[in-house]
Amino acid sequence: MSLDSVVIVGAGHGGVQVAISLRQEGFGGRIVLVNDEPGLPYQRPPLSKAYLLGKINATAMLFRPETFYADQRIELVHDRVAAIDRQNRRVMLDSGSALDFGHLVLATGAHNRPLNVPGSTLGGIFGIKTKADADFLSPLVKQARNVVVIGAGFIGLEFAAVAAAEGAAVEVLELGDRPMARAVSPQMSELFRAAHEGWGVKFNFRTGLAELEGEDGKVSAVTTSDGRRLPAELVVFGIGVIPNVQLALEAGLDIDNGIRVNSSLLTSDPHISALGDVAAFPCVQNGENLTRLESVQNAVDQGKLIAARLVGKPAPYTALPWFWTDQGNLKLQIAGLSIGADNYVTLGDAAAQQLSVLCFRGEELIAVESCNRPGDHVFARKILARPPALTPATAAAPDFDLKAWEAANRP
């Protein structure tokens, strides 16, 4: 029996991509996209930067206009899925209705790891995950004089750059000893530390959050783990995310730091797929270990792969991971996964804020981080996607150039 309907839970990058790609692949059946947020599906990256600054409006963040969904017969349902009835291949919605599915795609994403200290329910404390978060935050950033950021990851630092540009005094609390420590090399951390300090951002490394103090229900100060008190009218936290696995867990699907999927992105139920931030998949760039990636690229490429499989073109997921973050005048683009890197070669000039860090594990190039060297990033993606391997010795030679090497070694 051919597939007659696909229900997609979650309308972020991954969920929307599945719907769009299914139609592009010629799928003629019913497509239902269940969105638990109001409005049309939108892109998340601008929430912590361009949209927050008012540089783009809400329409510019949309994936597609309303007419597109109607034209493509993609049904947008504004509801929450309450339960999955695997036996009858049906999802139950909060509103009381139900949706039958031939195949179900779980693109439920992740939610912010919450602050777990006294005072965290005060006003003026924000994570940035949805358009509603950014809408609340946007006017406050322009007014706030003292801002504290909890966590020096991508989101925290993107926000710190925005707040500093708006003229606030910004203090960043970070448990680790350098910015973006989980994601980038020490050399790249150092470039970003220096840049942020140049914008007036103050870092507090090896420092946690002990308590949030308030006045009239709003945050007024932050107490650090080493007992200091920092004034703050606005606190933004970005301390990681937790995958939204509850539905899958209750439905009895295998869970392992996310919904466990195989190399085709199928869950333990052959009628259910999962993708994006919520899915833990065997990642070829990480030694086939179950890996959960939080990125636009991963959600989009996984969405395309699932759509292709559903129309009869199965393939294992092998796409090269890549990421980006914009902070102030710095554009950082990362190709590959640097897990286990033990040898670094740099190209460019950190002082000029144009630096690429080639990350090797032994002799193997596994990732390239490029700050304001977008050409390097594009070449790195090609080089990492296939052999022959670039060795550290070659990369460290004087006048080494990624573009020239890629051209000379192109198959």
Next chain:
Amino acid sequence: MPTITFIEHNGTRHEVHADVGQSAMQAATFAGVPGIPGDCGGACACASCHAYVDDAWAGRFAPAEGTEYDMLENVVERQPTSRLTCQLVVGADMDGLTLRLPAAQF
């Protein structure tokens, strides 16, 4: 509302009504033009919205520079009129603009 024509590599034409102020990439994705994924959403981070400005219009646009220029260095079949359409802001004077798409993105 300017109309922009996107011509796929196989010759298929798509006439798209664009809003002034949006990017040509967004006009294309909003209209579902195949061949312009625009994976990064217009952040000039992925180089998947490459197109050639039609010769008749080529002189009307400043050449790519900065990040866009660097990203274009490695697209498939770069030409002198290559642009990343996420960086082309639609103006009221762009009615009739034609953009041709390469055989493949990236």
